[in-house]
Amino acid sequence: MINKTNVTKNFKKKINELKKHNKLYFNKDNPIISDKEYDELKKEIIYLQEKYKFLKDLKLIENLVGSPPENKFKKIKHLKPMLSLSNAFDKKDMIDFIKKIKNYLNYSENHIEFYCEPKIDGISATLVYENGNLVKGLSRGDGITGEDILANLKTISEIPKKIKGDNIPRLLEIRCEIYIGKKDFFEIKEKFANPRNAAGGSLRQKDPRETSKIPLKYFAYGFGAIEPMVFSNQSEFLSKISNWGFSVNPLSEITRNIDEIEKKHNKIDSQRSSLDYDIDGLVFKVNDLNLQKRLGSTSSSPRWAIAYKFSAEKAVTKIKDIVIQVGRTGAITPVAKVEPVTVGGVVVSNATLHNEEEIQRKDIRLGDTVLIQRAGDVIPQVLNVDTSKRGKSSKKFIFPNKCLCGSITIKEISKSTQKEDAVRRCTKGYDCKFTAREKLKHIVSKEAFNIDGLGKKVIDQFWNLGLIKEPSDIFQLNYKKIRSLEGWGELSVENLKKAINKSNNISLDRFIYSIGIRHIGQENAKILASFFVSIEQFSNLFKSKNRESILKNLVDLDGIGQTQIESIENFFSDSKNVKIVLNLINQLSISKIELKKKSGIFSGKRLMFTGGFKKISRSEAKTIAEDKGGKVLGSISKKLDFLIVGDSKPTKKKIDQAKNLGIKVITEKEWEKILNS
Ligand code: IVH
Numbered sequence: 044m045i046n047k048t049n050v051t052k053n054f055k056k057k058i059n060e061l062k063k064h065n066k067l068y069f070n071k072d073n074p075i076i077s078d079k080e081y082d083e084l085k086k087e088i089i090y091l092q093e094k095y096k097f098l099k100d101l102k103l104i105e106n107l108v109g110s111p112p113e114n115k116f117k118k119i120k121h122l123k124p125m126l127s128l129s130n131a132f133d134k135k136d137m138i139d140f141i142k143k144i145k146n147y148l149n150y151s152e153n154h155i156e157f158y159c160e161p162k163i164d165g166i167s168a169t170l171v172y173e174n175g176n177l178v179k180g181l182s183r184g185d186g187i188t189g190e191d192i193l194a195n196l197k198t199i200s201e202i203p204k205k206i207k208g209d210n211i212p213r214l215l216e217i218r219c220e221i222y223i224g225k226k227d228f229f230e231i232k233e234k235f236a237n238p239r240n241a242a243g244g245s246l247r248q249k250d251p252r253e254t255s256k257i258p259l260k261y262f263a264y265g266f267g268a269i270e271p272m273v274f275s276n277q278s279e280f281l282s283k284i285s286n287w288g289f290s291v292n293p294l295s296e297i298t299r300n301i302d303e304i305e306k307k308h309n310k311i312d313s314q315r316s317s318l319d320y321d322i323d324g325l326v327f328k329v330n331d332l333n334l335q336k337r338l339g340s341t342s343s344s345p346r347w348a349i350a351y352k353f354s355a356e357k358a359v360t361k362i363k364d365i366v367i368q369v370g371r372t373g374a375i376t377p378v379a380k381v382e383p384v385t386v387g388g389v390v391v392s393n394a395t396l397h398n399e400e401e402i403q404r405k406d407i408r409l410g411d412t413v414l415i416q417r418a419g420d421v422i423p424q425v426l427n428v429d430t431s432k433r434g435k436s437s438k439k440f441i442f443p444n445k446c447l448c449g450s451i452t453i454k455e456i457s458k459s460t461q462k463e464d465a466v467r468r469c470t471k472g473y474d475c476k477f478t479a480r481e482k483l484k485h486i487v488s489k490e491a492f493n494i495d496g497l498g499k500k501v502i503d504q505f506w507n508l509g510l511i512k513e514p515s516d517i518f519q520l521n522y523k524k525i526r527s528l529e530g531w532g533e534l535s536v537e538n539l540k541k542a543i544n545k546s547n548n549i550s551l552d553r554f555i556y557s558i559g560i561r562h563i564g565q566e567n568a569k570i571l572a573s574f575f576v577s578i579e580q581f582s583n584l585f586k587s588k589n590r591e592s593i594l595k596n597l598v599d600l601d602g603i604g605q606t607q608i609e610s611i612e613n614f615f616s617d618s619k620n621v622k623i624v625l626n627l628i629n630q631l632s633i634s635k636i637e638l639k640k641k642s643g644i645f646s647g648k649r650l651m652f653t654g655g656f657k658k659i660s661r662s663e664a665k666t667i668a669e670d671k672g673g674k675v676l677g678s679i680s681k682k683l684d685f686l687i688v689g690d691s692k693p694t695k696k697k698i699d700q701a702k703n704l705g706i707k708v709i710t711e712k713e714w715e716k717i718l719n720s
């Protein structure tokens with residue numbers, strides 16, 4: 044017999060939850076669950092109502108279910124990914140940025156032109172014009188796929204629907220930032236937390252008539268796909284599209300060196316409050332589009348641009364407690380629990396204290412009055428202590444030298460610098476339940492297995508119930524038990540099952556990233572995956588007798604250094620890790636890396652570099668060789684076809700070895716000739 048009261052109670056609870064998310068989504072433009080989770084919740088409610096007819100009679104869900112976002116906007120793949128920007132917070136970060144660019148390009152001339160633009164704090168969108176006609180308008184989405192919001196974008200009168208002018212490319216994709224003016228926001232400020240949310244909320248309206256009620260504006264700042272390419276630098280691009288009728292920001296200008304960059308940053312920072320739109324920093328872009336192309340991007344952001352943020356929002360609060368958190372690498376991070384305070388529109392109750400040294404250096408104590416800062420999406424941090432407000436009985440904080448699991452912690456000594464690490468770590472790996480749980484959260488995260496419906500909270504729940512102890516358990520869940528848990532219905536269990544079954548097909552690079560070897564992030568995982576190609580080859584690392592010789596070969600892979608190699612060695616020399624990884628592999632189907640066969644002058648050839656080049660860096664040389672179909676190896680062997688010798692400090696031993704093996708040696712001059720051919 045079903046218990047009607049319980050079923051009704053559960054049903055009402057879900058409806059209230061849905062109402063809460065509706066409000067967050069539609070009114071505040073601040074959803075805290077994914078679209079999938081939202082749809083699941085909605086389906087669950089419909090399912091319950093179908094199953095228990097008496098619920099229908101309660102008429103609780105009229106006007107609630109059956110409305111968007113289930114049939115929200117169509118998803119469309121971007122012609123080119125919409126990347127994000129890396130951040131700089133001070134002059135030193137900017138100097139590093141310029142240095143990196145110069146190194147990558149092996150740039151010897153004095154200065155590089157950077158085009159400087161305000162970073163508008165709005166909502167990004169992309170507009171696609173074919174033969175001058177606006178045919179597509181998408182939101183950023185996850186950067187790869189956006190939502191079709193063309194109808195809403197068309198309500199913005201300043202966005203050209205048809206462009207006229209000379210030399211307009213056949214295909215022109217304009218990237219822009221949609222915002223609501225501060226003055227206009229003032230009129231509707233009751234409804235939204237800030238102008239950015241208002242702009243987002245307006246753009247997400249299902250009915251464009253609703254969008255048109257809120258006066259949206261925009262600034263165009265970049266391009267996606269263009270055919271044919273008719274621009275040679277960023278400033279020229281913006282000035283041309285401005286002539287074609289697009290809004291571009293009037294405060295942008297060229298800067299040539301760090302002093303000009305600093306001056307511009309200070310100047311705009313001081314004008315900031317008088318502008319009619321929110322900006323949170325300046326974007327500096329290499330002006331020359333050819334150089335931009337050479338620099339390319341990492342998986343998340345271009346190497347040719349950076350957002351130089353204005354100083355972050357600050358607030359004063361009090362430390363109630365200092366607790367320890369253990370990360371997936373065993374890192375022990377102290378966290379201050381503070382009296383909740385609003386910093387830049389967000390309520391903050393935790394702030395990171397980074398590490399033991401930081402606590403000592405700033406002499407942070409329990410009960411202290413502190414200044415905290417929240418910069419962008421970064422976790423808030425404690426800046427300094429107001430010691431005048433400190434009580435007499437206050438005592439220095441003694442940093443625990445044990446992990447939450449009870450095991451001792453250590454500070455590693457870096458082999459390269461011989462310096463002691465500032466971070467204390469628990470070294471127990473999967474034997475520490477706190478580390479293990481964090482490793483599981485990493486495994487299911489978006490960049491790793493990306494399992495919908497299995498977020499951090501669910502991992503905590505399943506972990507506490509003993510349902511998941513190691514990664515392979517995810518693929519052998521006891522669904523019967525889960526079905527009986529509070530908050531889990533038939534449908535959500537089915538969905539979880541589906542999501543998990545789907546995710547056991549995984550590519551080798553994601554797999555390598557997922558297993559969480561320290562110092563192996565997404566980029567390095569990709570490099571390793573294209574080196575090993577298949578899981579079978581990668582598994583050779585598990586046996587200590589093979590490992591040494593394999594690791595030697597990794598040395599010269601671009602991006603893989605001694606730190607990474609040591610870390611791989613440490614990871615696989617722990618037999619528990621090997622066992623856990625093997626158990627996981629048994630549950631999966633791991634696909635080989637499809638090495639993109641590029642055709643070109645080095646097609647099917649294996650190359651190696653020694654020495655530096657005059658005009659480009661080693662990293663760029665490698666990218667060029669790969670673009671021309673070649674594979675770059677890290678050591679001399681019979682497999683090699685060419686050794687390319689840069690004029691600056693080549694290794695004589697390598698040249699001799701190559702000659703002995705009959706490998707063709709190419710000089711810098713010959714290499715330049717090949718590139719120009
Ligand atoms: S350039 C490859 N320029 O900031 C990314 N972005 O974090 C190139 N934004 O998604 C972005 N003003 O929504 C660029 N002048 C500007 C910008 C700007 C605002 C936003 C944009 C982008 C985000 C990057």
